[in-house]
Structure formats: structure tokens, C-alpha cells
Amino acid sequence: MSPPSNQDLIDFVTREARLIDQHRLEEWLDLFAEDGIYWMPLEWGQTDPRLTASLMYEDKLLLKIRVERLKGNRTFSQKPKSRCHHLLQVPQVDQRDDATGTYTVWTPMHYVETRFDEQQLYAAWATHTLAVVDGHLRIKLKRVDLVNCDAAFGSIQLFM
Amino acid sequence: MNGYRGGVDAIRGLVRETEVHRDIYINQDVFQLEMEHLFANTWVYVGHDSQVANAGDYFGTTIGAQPVLMVRHTDNTVRVLHNRCPHKGVRITTETCGNTGKFFRCPYHAWSFKTDGSLLAIPLRKGYENTGLETSHAVAGMTPVKHVRNYRGFVFAKLSDHGPEFEEYFGESLSSIDNMVDRSPAGRLEVAGGVLRYMHNCNWKMLVENQTDTCHPMVAHESSAGTAVEVWKNAPPGTKKPMAVEIFAPFISPYEFYEGMGIRIWPNGHGHTGVSHSIHSDYSAVPGYFQMMVEAHGEARAKAILDENRHNTVYFPNTMIKGPIQLLRLFKPIAADKTLVESWTFRLVGAPDMLLERTLMYNRLINAPTSVVGHDDLEVYERAQEGLHVDANQWVNVQRLYSAAEMSEPTAVTNGTTEWQMRNQFRAWAKFMTMSMGAQ
Numbered sequence: 371m372s373p374p375s376n377q378d379l380i381d382f383v384t385r386e387a388r389l390i391d392q393h394r395l396e397e398w399l400d401l402f403a404e405d406g407i408y409w410m411p412l413e414w415g416q417t418d419p420r421l422t423a424s425l426m427y428e429d430k431l432l433l434k435i436r437v438e439r440l441k442g443n444r445t446f447s448q449k450p451k452s453r454c455h456h457l458l459q460v461p462q463v464d465q466r467d468d469a470t471g472t473y474t475v476w477t478p479m480h481y482v483e484t485r486f487d488e489q490q491l492y493a494a495w496a497t498h499t500l501a502v503v504d505g506h507l508r509i510k511l512k513r514v515d516l517v518n519c520d521a522a523f524g525s526i527q528l529f530m
Numbered sequence: 531m532n533g534y535r536g537g538v539d540a541i542r543g544l545v546r547e548t549e550v551h552r553d554i555y556i557n558q559d560v561f562q563l564e565m566e567h568l569f570a571n572t573w574v575y576v577g578h579d580s581q582v583a584n585a586g587d588y589f590g591t592t593i594g595a596q597p598v599l600m601v602r603h604t605d606n607t608v609r610v611l612h613n614r615c616p617h618k619g620v621r622i623t624t625e626t627c628g629n630t631g632k633f634f635r636c637p638y639h640a641w642s643f644k645t646d647g648s649l650l651a652i653p654l655r656k657g658y659e660n661t662g663l664e665t666s667h668a669v670a671g672m673t674p675v676k677h678v679r680n681y682r683g684f685v686f687a688k689l690s691d692h693g694p695e696f697e698e699y700f701g702e703s704l705s706s707i708d709n710m711v712d713r714s715p716a717g718r719l720e721v722a723g724g725v726l727r728y729m730h731n732c733n734w735k736m737l738v739e740n741q742t743d744t745c746h747p748m749v750a751h752e753s754s755a756g757t758a759v760e761v762w763k764n765a766p767p768g769t770k771k772p773m774a775v776e777i778f779a780p781f782i783s784p785y786e787f788y789e790g791m792g793i794r795i796w797p798n799g800h801g802h803t804g805v806s807h808s809i810h811s812d813y814s815a816v817p818g819y820f821q822m823m824v825e826a827h828g829e830a831r832a833k834a835i836l837d838e839n840r841h842n843t844v845y846f847p848n849t850m851i852k853g854p855i856q857l858l859r860l861f862k863p864i865a866a867d868k869t870l871v872e873s874w875t876f877r878l879v880g881a882p883d884m885l886l887e888r889t890l891m892y893n894r895l896i897n898a899p900t901s902v903v904g905h906d907d908l909e910v911y912e913r914a915q916e917g918l919h920v921d922a923n924q925w926v927n928v929q930r931l932y933s934a935a936e937m938s939e940p941t942a943v944t945n946g947t948t949e950w951q952m953r954n955q956f957r958a959w960a961k962f963m964t965m966s967m968g969a970q
Contacts, residue, residue, distance in 0.1 A: 410900065412724050412726065413724055420883075420887050420890075421722070421723065421883060421886055421887060421890065422723055422724055422890075423723040423724040423725070423726055423875065423890050423893060423894060424890075424894060425726075425894070425898050425899065425900045426894070426898070426900050427894065431761065431762075431765075431772065431774065431775075432774055432895075434761050435754070435757050435758045435761050435778075435902070436902060438757045438760070438761055439753050439754055439757040439902055442752075442753045442756075442757060444752050444753050444756075445753035445906070446750065446753065446906050446909045446910065447753075447905035447906045447908065447909035448905075520724075520727075521727070522727035522728065522729045522870055522899075523727070523728065523729060523899035524728075524729050524730075524731070524899060524908075525899055525900075525904070525905045525908055525909075526899050526900045527900075527905055
């Protein structure tokens with residue numbers, strides 16, 4: 371395949387958010403490379419996910435557990451279910467490496483999660499490291515940096 | 531019920547042998563009295579001395595509702611000071627932690643204080659000449675907390691002069707801190723990784739009770755731990771079990787597992803689950819670690835330290851530690867229906883990084899605001915906070931495996947599914963709530 375255009379990368383990121391908002395989480399999981407990671411740092415400007423705490427640092431197995439759990443009959447914290455909404459700025463392509471097929475896209479966003487009568491607003495920057503795997507763009511790393519990453523939160527149950 | 535202020539009998543009446551009144555959780559007057567009495571008469575965890583490693587290092591936190599500063603004084607001892615300027619009441623520090631140098635300086639009028647709290651200087655001091663400043667509250671500087679004890683790095687403080695001395699208060703329960711520290715080949719812990727802060731809309735005691743509630747994991751955590759086990763079943767045969775599955779899976783162990791692990795009861799509301807084994811018993815060995823422990827402690831002692839797999843040790847009123855994975859949770863009361871849960875992690879100094887990595891993974895998977903285990907716990911706490919407003923039944927049951935004989939047993943090892951430890955906590959609650967209320 372020819373290298374993805376910048377518009378292809380932007381479309382990928384906006385579709386990814388859409389799949390979450392529409393609870394199409396199996397399709398969403400398929401966007402991740404087999405060794406893909408979802409990372410939500412705890413620390414401002416965090417560089418180390420291993421020996422510094424994070425809110426989430428999950429491989430595909432852990433993400434799969436989350437997605438399966440959300441479907442469960444005895445998932446009490448999801449009775450009733452949460453809903454979410456992404457409002458993205460236009461994603462910006464920060465790095466392109468067509469030779470290795472790796473790309474970095476940066477997307478400021480507002481994310482809303484609701485349950486019962488409560489609605490929470492979060493502001494964050496998403497950084498997608500994407501790679502072409504078997505002819506398809508896949509997520510190697512999705513990093514979500516909350517503006518208030520070190521604040522005390524209530525439950526955050528879905529995916530930003 | 532009402533009239534709790536000055537009502538020693540009313541407070542005592544909230545705790546029966548096998549049930550407690552819902553006002554313990556939902557009544558704001560009771561909460562206020564807890565701040566004034568319970569959190570003053572007990573030894574409350576403040577922080578770890580590795581957070582203030584050097585002279586001038588400080589860390590701001592709370593004891594009950596009281597803002598305090600833990601600070602390393604120039605004489606290298608750790609002091610705890612009430613965090614307000616004696617002049618106008620301004621909180622002295624702007625950051626949660628940092629280094630203040632040789633003195634604190636108030637950002638409002640530049641009054642300054644040594645790191646033991648004593649007044650160092652006031653600008654334009656001559657304005658106080660012949661005003662009687664020497665007899666004022668202000669001249670004493672930042673008020674120190676009198677009763678402070680640094681036990682193997684863990685700093686506890688008691689605000690009031692009531693209540694027992696440190697050793698009497700904790701007694702044998704300190705063996706859980708000992709075991710956690712002894713797991714370091716260097717005999718030392720350091721706070722590491724960063725603290726997870728999770729806001730709970732429920733009473734702080736629900737969390738403390740949950741620490742020794744062994745009949746909930748297989749129910750409340752079926753959705754997370756159970757799903758983890760199910761998803762893992764689909765892994766290709768021969769795949770090495772990942773650390774995350776090792777952490778999740780034991781949560782849905784059967785009742786027999788929890789019955790058999792045992793619970794130990796200590797005086798003054800302390801106790802722990804996991805006397806013989808726990809959910810932390812079967813983690814994979816970390817390469818090189820045992821050898822380091824043998825070199826540090828000798829083989830027999832190293833084995834004895836690592837064979838101890840205490841699950842949750844509750845330090846009444848509001849602290850829990852997990853020795854085998856070097857984790858401490860602090861349940862900070864904010865209001866009758868609001869609690870800030872802080873989950874702290876420690877590095878075993880001299881041990882392989884993989885231990886800290888596992889500690890952090892455990893904390894992230896189980897205690898974070900994004901944790902699928904935490905979500906279901908918080909859900910049931912918040913439902914309880916709501917349900918307790920039902921007037922038709924105003925009592926919470928803590929009767930499981932009760933025997934009248936336990937009233938005369940301050941220390942015991944018993945069935946791991948007992949609610950004795952919860953009863954132990956409530957008996958301590960009534961004791962420390964009322965000891966400073968005066969005679970009726």
C-alpha cells in the first residue's frame with residue numbers, strides 16, 4: 371500500500387474516538403496492534419510507565435478484559451451504563467516516517483463521561499503512535515495526558 | 531437519634547455487640563465529633579520519612595480535618611506542625627511538598643519560622659514593642675503536634691494528650707510494618723512511584739471495613755477478576771501467565787480460601803487478614819531477590835520474612851498496609867459522605883526494580899480511579915451511603931461468626947471470614963470517640 375496521507379491519519383484518529391462513543395468496542399480493540407498499549411499517565415510530562423504510577427498502562431489483554439467486563443451481567447458499576455463523548459480538535463500530524471511506516475498524531479480533546487445524573491468533563495491531549503501493520507494502520511501507543519492528571523478523580527470507567 | 535454533642539451515652543449507643551447504627555456513617559454531627567475526638571485521640575499515619583529525606587523537606591497532608599506539615603528539622607528529626615501562620619491563619623506552604631531551606635516564610639506578611647515551628651522573625655518587629663506580643667498565641671509560631679513517632683520510617687501523630695502512648699496503642703500490630711520493612715535487603719523503604727488519589731462519595735469507615743471483608747471479593751469483583759480469568763483461558767497453550775492475571779485471579783478465590791486464610795485481631799481496632807496465606811502468596815518469584823535477602827538476613831530469616839503473606843493490615847483508624855506488595859492506603863475523611871482514598875507505594879531499597887513494577891501494577895489495576903476493581907467497590911459503597919437513609923431499618927449488621935466470648939479476647943486468630951475485626955474497629959471507635967468527652 372502507498373503510505374497513508376495526513377488525512378488518512380486524521381481520519382483514523384477521529385474514527386477511533388467515534389468507535390468509543392458508539393460503544394463499538396470490539397471494533398475499537400481491533401485498531402490496536404497486537405503489542406499496542408493504551409497509556410494514561412498520572413504525572414505531568416511523565417516519561418516512565420514502569421516505575422512511575424499511571425492511571426492506565428494496558429496491553430491488549432487488559433483492554434480486552436475491560437471490554438468484556440463492560441458487557442457482563444454482574445458489572446455493578448455499569449448498571450446503569452456510562453456514556454461518553456469525545457470532542458476533538460483537528461488532529462495534527464507531528465511525525466511521519468514513511469520508510470518504517472510509523473506516524474505520530476497529536477489531538478487536543480474534551481471528553482465527557484456520564485452516568486446517572488452526573489456528567490464529568492475532562493480535558494486532555496491524545497498522542498497516537500501509529501504503524502502500518504499488514505497493510506493497515508494500527509495503534510502502537512495511545513497516550514492520553516489529562517490536563518489535571520494528578521487530581522483526585524471519581525471513577526473514570528470508559529476510554530478517553 | 532440526635533444530641534450527639536456532649537452525649538457520651540448517645541455515642542456509645544451507636545455501637546452494639548453485633549450491629550451499629552447508621553448515624554455512624556451518615557450523620558454530619560457524628561462526623562464532626564470524629565474529627566474532634568477520634569482523630570485526635572488515636573495515632574494517625576501522617577507520611578513516610580523518605581518523603582522528607584533532607585533537612586528542610588516538607589510534605590503537607592491532613593490528620594482528620596486538620597491541615598499539617600511533616601518536615602525534616604535541621605536536627606534531622608521529623609516534626610509535624612499545624613499548617614497555618616500564627617499571624618492571620620494563612621497556610622504556610624504553597625506546594626504539597628518541597629524544600630523550604632532553613633525556615634518557612636509566610637507568603638502574606640513574611641513572618642518566618644524555623645522548621646520546628648518556632649518564630650524566627652517578623653518584619654518591622656518594632657511595631658510589636660510594648661504590645662504584649664510575648665503573651666500572644668502568635669509568638670509561639672507554628673503550633674507543633676506534640677505526639678509524633680517515627681516508627682521505622684512510618685510517621686504517626688496524635689493530636690491530643692488523651693489516648694495511649696504509641697507502643698501501647700499499636701502493640702503487636704507493628705509486626706506488619708516490621709515485615710514490610712524487613713523485605714528490603716537494606717532494611718529500608720522509600721515512597722516511590724507517585725500516589726493514586728481516588729475520591730469516594732461515601733463514609734471513610736466503609737473503606738476501612740472493606741479491608742478485612744473477605745466475603746465480597748468473589749461477588750463484587752466477579753466482573754473484573756472473573757472476566758480476567760475467563761479472557762486468559764483463551765490464551766494460546768503454554769503462554770506464560772502475565773503479572774496482571776496473577777494479580778487479578780486470586781480475587782475470585784472461593785469462600786474456603788478466605789475462610790482458611792484467617793484473621794488476626796489486635797487491641798485498639800487493629801487487625802489483619804491473611805494469617806496463613808493470602809491473595810499475594812502465589813506471585814511468581816522475582817529473579818535475584820531471594821538471594822539478596824539471604825545475603826542480607828541469612829537463609830532462615832529470609833524465608834521467615836518472605837513466608838509471611840499478610841493480606842491487609844488495618845491500623846485503626848484509617849490506614850491499611852499490604853506488606854507483601856509494599857502498599858499503603860490512607861482513607862482520609864472529608865465529610866460524612868466524602869472520603870479521599872490515597873494509595874501509596876514503596877520501593878524496597880536494595881531489591882530488584884521488578885518488585886516496584888509489580889507494586890505499581892497492583893496499585894494501578896486495583897486502586898486507581900480507572901480500576902475495574904475499584905469501580906465495583908465504590909459502586910457498592912455509594913449504594914450503601916444512599917441505602918442507609920432508609921428509616922425502616924437503621925442498623926448495619928456486623929454479626930458474622932460472633933461469639934460473646936470474644937469480648938474478653940483482645941487478641942485472637944480466627945476464621946478468615948469473620949466480621950470480628952469490624953466489630954473490633956467499632957469497639958475501638960466507641961472507646962476513642964468518648965474518652966475525651968468527659969463524664970456525663
